[in-house]
Amino acid sequence: MIEALLNYEFLQNAFFSGMIIGVIAPLLGVFIVVRRLSLIADALSHVTLAGIAGSLYLSQTFVGIATLNPIYLGILASVGGSMLIERLRRLYKHYEELAIPIIMSGGLGISAIFISLASGFNTDLMSYLFGSVSAVSRQDFYVIVIIAVVVFVFLLFFFKELFVLSFDEEYAKASGLPAKWVHFLFMIVVALVIAGSMRIVGILLVSSMMTLPVAAAMRIARGFKQTIILSILFGETSVLIGLISAFYLDLAPGGTIVVTSIFILLVVIIAKKAALQFSKGV
Amino acid sequence: MTKTLIELKDVSFQYDYTQVLKNISFTVQEGDFLALLGPNGSGKSTLLKLILGLLKPMNGKIELFGENCTAFKHRELIGYVSQKSNAFNSGFPATVKEVVRSGLTKKTGLFKRLPKDADEQVREALAAVGMQDFMDRNIGQLSGGQQQRVFIARALIAKPKLMILDEPTVGIDHENVQAFYDMLAKLNAEQNITMILVTHDVDTVSNRISHVACLNQTIHFHGYKNDFDAISQDELEAWYGHAVRKIH
Numbered sequence: 001m002i003e004a005l006l007n008y009e010f011l012q013n014a015f016f017s018g019m020i021i022g023v024i025a026p027l028l029g030v031f032i033v034v035r036r037l038s039l040i041a042d043a044l045s046h047v048t049l050a051g052i053a054g055s056l057y058l059s060q061t062f063v064g065i066a067t068l069n070p071i072y073l074g075i076l077a078s079v080g081g082s083m084l085i086e087r088l089r090r091l092y093k094h095y096e097e098l099a100i101p102i103i104m105s106g107g108l109g110i111s112a113i114f115i116s117l118a119s120g121f122n123t124d125l126m127s128y129l130f131g132s133v134s135a136v137s138r139q140d141f142y143v144i145v146i147i148a149v150v151v152f153v154f155l156l157f158f159f160k161e162l163f164v165l166s167f168d169e170e171y172a173k174a175s176g177l178p179a180k181w182v183h184f185l186f187m188i189v190v191a192l193v194i195a196g197s198m199r200i201v202g203i204l205l206v207s208s209m210m211t212l213p214v215a216a217a218m219r220i221a222r223g224f225k226q227t228i229i230l231s232i233l234f235g236e237t238s239v240l241i242g243l244i245s246a247f248y249l250d251l252a253p254g255g256t257i258v259v260t261s262i263f264i265l266l267v268v269i270i271a272k273k274a275a276l277q278f279s280k281g282v
Numbered sequence: 283m284t285k286t287l288i289e290l291k292d293v294s295f296q297y298d299y300t301q302v303l304k305n306i307s308f309t310v311q312e313g314d315f316l317a318l319l320g321p322n323g324s325g326k327s328t329l330l331k332l333i334l335g336l337l338k339p340m341n342g343k344i345e346l347f348g349e350n351c352t353a354f355k356h357r358e359l360i361g362y363v364s365q366k367s368n369a370f371n372s373g374f375p376a377t378v379k380e381v382v383r384s385g386l387t388k389k390t391g392l393f394k395r396l397p398k399d400a401d402e403q404v405r406e407a408l409a410a411v412g413m414q415d416f417m418d419r420n421i422g423q424l425s426g427g428q429q430q431r432v433f434i435a436r437a438l439i440a441k442p443k444l445m446i447l448d449e450p451t452v453g454i455d456h457e458n459v460q461a462f463y464d465m466l467a468k469l470n471a472e473q474n475i476t477m478i479l480v481t482h483d484v485d486t487v488s489n490r491i492s493h494v495a496c497l498n499q500t501i502h503f504h505g506y507k508n509d510f511d512a513i514s515q516d517e518l519e520a521w522y523g524h525a526v527r528k529i530h
Contacts, residue, residue: 034374160387167384168370174334175388176357222420223377
């Protein structure tokens with residue numbers, strides 16, 4: 001793999017993009033999980049699909065934009081979707097979760113229309129749904145680098161505010177923090193990461209990169225910082241093993257990465273149980 | 283001369299068509315230990331939310347530290363401890379230290395890192411509530427009473443002048459409630475932190491407070507604790523519309 005990595009640009013793109021996603025997705029994922037927003041990530045990924053499908057259709061129809069990278073419309077749809085979710089959550093104050101199925105089915109519905117307009121599935125679309133080792137372009141990689149920079153700048157400036165907001169929203173507001181703004185920016189950054197991650201893990205499995213490593217970390221971590229570090233460690237391991245096995249076995253990386261994440265999660269759960277039993281026994 | 287920390291003038295509030303608070307006027311002076319009493323639905327929590335800036339009054343004026351409440355920027359001067367039950371999700375993966383550190387967030391300001399001696403400040407704040415040995419525990423592993431102490435420490439670390447506590451002892455064992463109020467009284471006496479406490483434990487708290495305010499849509503009484511003791515049982519029942527226990 002190392003030799004292939006040195007020789008093929010497409011592999012470098014996939015590998016390095018994967019390594020970046022392995023850090024930023026679980027990093028934001030910790031906040032998503034503790035704020036109980038896991039399903040929102042899923043809804044946003046389906047909206048991203050609408051953007052991708054729309055872009056694929058447009059570039060098929062209009063020759064002038066045949067080379068347009070679908071990631072841009074994907075990002076646009078994802079960010080737009082995150083804002084719509086916020087509007088809906090405010091509209092249905094007592095049924096906030098209603099926003100998720102509305103946006104999710106809306107995204108899928110629009111995707112279905114574009115896919116049938118573009119006369120059906122092709123391999124390109126498959127790679128967006130489940131990720132791909134070979135389809136990541138240099139341009140995709142640059143977009144992912146920029147998204148990673150946005151994530152780090154956002155967390156550098158707002159980490160402590162986001163922590164307070166995640167832990168206790170009422171307290172955050174009562175202590176005069178700009179809770180609304182921090183949440184708004186957070187949702188945009190989440191939308192960006194979802195749009196960026198889908199190249200590697202695929203739209204249907206993006207949210208798993210934000211939740212599975214965190215679910216495993218939360219079983220064993222002490223405190224918030226440790227949860228973040230372990231989540232990134234588990235995320236990175238899943239991406240690494242997932243990408244290598246996808247390359248050698250010619251499988252969709254989305255599948256191999258998610259299965260690896262689930263395997264790690266199971267190992268952690270079993271190991272924790274065993275450790276508890278053992279300490280009780282002693 | 284003592285400073286006026288809170289001043290409400292003719293404040294009213296309603297949710298949709300239900301009047302919750304009507305023409306509320308009262309002041310809280312620096313150093314007061316005020317117990318806010320009233321039956322369920324009397325508007326106690328709404329009143330606190332107005333003072334905390336979580337709600338805006340429909341009529342009237344609220345001044346905090348001499349400034350209009352909407353223009354008031356120094357919310358770090360006010361420490362808030364809510365009812366344990368609705369405050370946070372107990373599975374949250376944070377240590378006691380991380381939770382107390384987060385109390386410095388507003389004081390530190392946007393775009394800035396917490397001060398270098400933050401951990402030292404955490405230790406001091408936890409020592410003040412007798413929880414210094416629990417620093418590295420996950421918050422979810424503590425009992426209800428211990429968690430409330432940690433939240434007091436989170437408020438204390440910002441060196442507040444005023445603390446607002448909304449039924450802080452709900453869900454705490456009876457034996458620990460006494461010690462909890464002793465701690466509040468000590469903070470009030472030694473650090474001159476003004477306290478506003480919404481509570482139902484009138485018996486337990488009565489010998490530690492300086493002032494009482496009785497609320498039921500409107501303020502029926504506000505004054506020294508001794509004057510409150512002189513009020514007849516009949517009068518109290520007339521305010522609240524049902525039998526109430528008198529504190530002694």
